[in-house]
Amino acid sequence: MATSSVSKGCFVFKPASKKRKRVVGAEDYFVDGGEDSGYGKERFSICKRLWEKINTDTEVLQDELNKKMLDSLLEFIKKYTTSFESRADDWASLMRASEIPTAALVLGVNVPDHDMTFQSLTDLLKESVTPFAVSLQAKECSALKNLMQRVLERLMGVGVLLEEYEEDPGMSLAQKRVSCSINALCQWYKTVVKKHIVKSPGKKSSLSASPPIVLIFKDFEAFNPRILQDFILICSRYIQELPLIFVFGIATSPSTIQHMLPHSVSSLLCIELFQSLSCTQHLATVIDKLIVTSEFPFKLSGKVLQVLVSIFLYHDFSVRNFVKGLQLALLEHFHSQPLSVLCCEKRDALHYAEKLSHQDVELIRQLPSFMRFVEAQEPQEQVQLLTSDEHVKTVCQKLLKDLRKYHKNYYPILRCLHTLTSSLPKYPLGKQIRELHISCLEKNIWETNEYESAMQLLRLLAKDELVSTLRKCADILKSGNTKKTRSALEQLEDYFIKFEQLDNLSADNLDEEEATSQKDLQIKTDLFQLQKTLLEMETRRSKKISPFEVLRNEALDVFDDLVRSHLIPPETQPLYEVCYYSFSGVLRRHLNATPRTSIQTALNHPFYYLQNENLKTDTGMVSNAAPDICIAYKLHLECGRLINLFDWLEAYATVASAAEGKDPDSDEYGKVDEVKHARFIQAVSELEFLGFVKSTKQKTDHVARLTWGGC
Known part of the structure; x- marks a missing residue:
């Protein structure tokens, strides 16, 4: 638009009509393909509540x-x-x-x-x-x-x-x-x-x-x-x-x-x-309140939890960063898993399960855990599960209830096992509950050598120590609200009564044994016969199991049965993918950044970041249209420990001339002018700043190479 006028004036031009740019909210990123088939907004709402x-x-x-x-x-x-x-x-x-x-x-x-x-x-x-x-x-x-x-x-x-500085006389009083x-x-x-004294002479203040x-x-x-x-x-x-x-x-x-x-x-x-x-005590409390609990619906797999704990132990000891990693896992789970809408409170989960669309039902059928569940059913049931969406919704509600019961039984038994084994010598199952939890998430804990050694050590505990430990387990089971935990608590209470009854019986039995031993020793005999009698007494004692040992083994067998029944890995539970985030590689890539690898990828393959079609090349090649730093980096890979700057400059000028489209047979091809020289110096300075080369005193016109190889 142009306007010619002899005199100066003001001209108004209405802007061309443009489509109003749509403002994208955070919840819109949870919607796949523009369709709300995956309950994108609901997932965002649940994720936000859990985040808060x-x-x-x-x-x-x-x-x-x-x-x-x-x-x-x-x-x-x-x-x-x-x-x-x-x-x-x-x-x-x-x-x-x-x-x-x-x-x-x-x-x-x-x-x-x-x-x-x-x-x-x-x-x-x-x-x-x-x-x-x-x-x-x-x-x-x-x-x-x-x-x-x-x-x-x-x-x-x-x-x-x-x-x-001097004060400006024009300043106001506030300035x-x-x-x-x-x-x-x-x-x-x-x-x-x-x-302060004049304003409130008689008033009482906390300050x-x-x-x-x-x-x-x-x-x-x-x-x-x-x-x-x-x-x-x-x-x-x-x-x-x-x-x-x-x-x-x-x-x-x-x-x-x-x-x-x-x-x-x-x-x-x-x-x-x-x-x-200590920060480890802080971490133990955070894990206890947020992870080792059935009240928080979102769960971490063993590998993901191991990544977060490893970053904590080997990098910064920061509980705050651990919580940020947990929040990142939460965000990734609700963003990448459409069925995470079921990862919420029981009432809401059953409500969403009842209203699943056909597309969501198909996603449920594709879950590995649900496929294993279908394979274990009768043929008629398998047909129903593969053909009827309504039947899948009904079964899905039942499986969600079972998954919630599994968690309500899992965590009390886990705490009991940790209470029993955390004071054992050399901590065969770990000193912290997170170590035991990770082991239970990854495999059947009762099939490990560590579990066997822990049970052997528990069968050697003295009565006072065993009873005090079992009472701690009883306090943990009281917090459980399932039939299994109540039944286990009743069994423990019975054993406490039996242990108390042993106190009265043990003294009488001990007196009888001592009297029998004294009678055997008072019989007149020679040295050989005395030695034989002592050996028989020792054998008799070793073969005979005391009533306390019988009770101790029975009580530990109760816990062994509970472990084998309830501490099975979550992968065995149908629909566990709804609640568990297991992509440890994604989390590690976000939290454990590798800047050198990223820089080398950008310098070797600039198309990876710039997405320019002219930069597409075969493996190991760099386009002559690439940025100067990429060209200089590729050329420096062909050199040894010391790089001659003049040779490096000439090689760069040759590549730059090809990028400009000059004739290779012309005199201007490969010639170093001021512009190319300045561009080359800037590229070398950037490489030096990134730590790939450095100046050296061995030769004034050389630089030393600091890295070897590329990605």
Whole structure:
């Protein structure tokens, strides 16, 4: 559109009518092929509810696990706050004139989880102790002035004027900046405390009259030691005017404080140590509440759970990242499995099963577990299952109920077996319940050598130890709400009565045996006859099984039968695919990224990422139309340990000339001009940045190759 006019003017052109772009919601990605045959929106809704439940439960668990430590930390801060307010004589006894109360919070190496702990601490402080709680990180405190600036800005809520900047006289009152000094902080604090006393002289508040200033150093080890030393020295001069309290977040060991701060500085701190629970205990609690339970409908296969646990143990020890992996598995399951709409509460699952479409019924018939179920039925039943959709829906509802009963029996028996074997020497079935759970998911646990050795050790337990362990199992079975668990509990109660009856009988039997032995030994005999008598007595004792041993074997046989009946792998249950996510390879690829492999794939096969038809080539070849870095990478693979830059440049220029379509017989073909030289230098710089080559002092015009082979 163009307009010619002698005078200037304003012209309005209506835009061409365009189709309004459809906004795609998250639930639309769960719908396959534009048809809602797989209950895409319902699956998304169920997935979202379970996702929110995971988040809520993990936050509650985190608060419960840290409650004891945080309560102790709050008491520590309140103690020094009260002392500062009273200005009593015991103030000097609690800390010397220049000492700063410091809490050394040892949280462990699971750094990604520390944010949740510090957030909980900050919230508790602001609720019950002080509104002046500031969190600091090393990356934002590269110098002392930056550290002071962050503290003042977050406390005072205004900008801070650094020395190299001058205040603009045109600033409004709200935009005024204060000088970056501890003296300015003192003046501000006195003003705030006075206002607080004037506003509420007679009112009782949960906050103290002179609230302390709590400075939380989240990653203490990452701070520059020199900056910390100077900051502590400055603060110690003002401790009588400012109620400062430090909290050091330590990931490694409390000795880090002595390593980073000299004695002249650390002596200015009144340090008290606070230890959090280990990350393995956190993980055990999360697995106990979210995975080893029948209340949570979504399940993980043994291999998937092993991937998540391996990443936790060998990479970061982060429970937070473990939960994110669990959420990723949840999302993948509901996105890739159309029948996951049945992975929900019992009432909703039966409702969706009753309304399955013909396409969904066909998907059920294609499930491996359902195919095995059909093969085990009578011929007439097989015909019904393969031809009648309504019959499949009815059977599907029954199978979902059976699957729920299987889980209600599986988890109590699993906990009982773990209780029995977790204290055995060398832990034949694992020390943590997750190890036993993974073994039960993958194979018949009673067919393993570890199970046999565990049962042999259990048959050697003393009476007191056995009875106490069985009572723990009885408490677990009480939580079960099935006929099988109630029946097992009744059997255990009978054995407890029998064990108590043994206490009275064992003493009488022991007296009779001793009397018989004494009579045998009192008979006058020679040395040979005495030896023979002793051997007969020993043989008689070894062959005779005591009543306790009989009861012990019977009680353990009850548990052995329960294990063989209820701890069978979930793959044997029809429709287990509805609840279990088993694609461990997909999860490993998402969570265990291999950047070098991805980079080499992109450089060797640029079509894989760029999807440009001109980049399609045979295996081992790179198109001359590929990006410069791909061409340079392919050429460097043909060189040895040292690469001559001039030879590399000439080879690159030849390929670049072919890409430009120049005649191979012309003089311009393969000639290095300024543009090609600049492109080559950029490609080599990028390869050096990625770690494929580096400069070397052996030869000035060469670079050293750092990797070998491609993907």
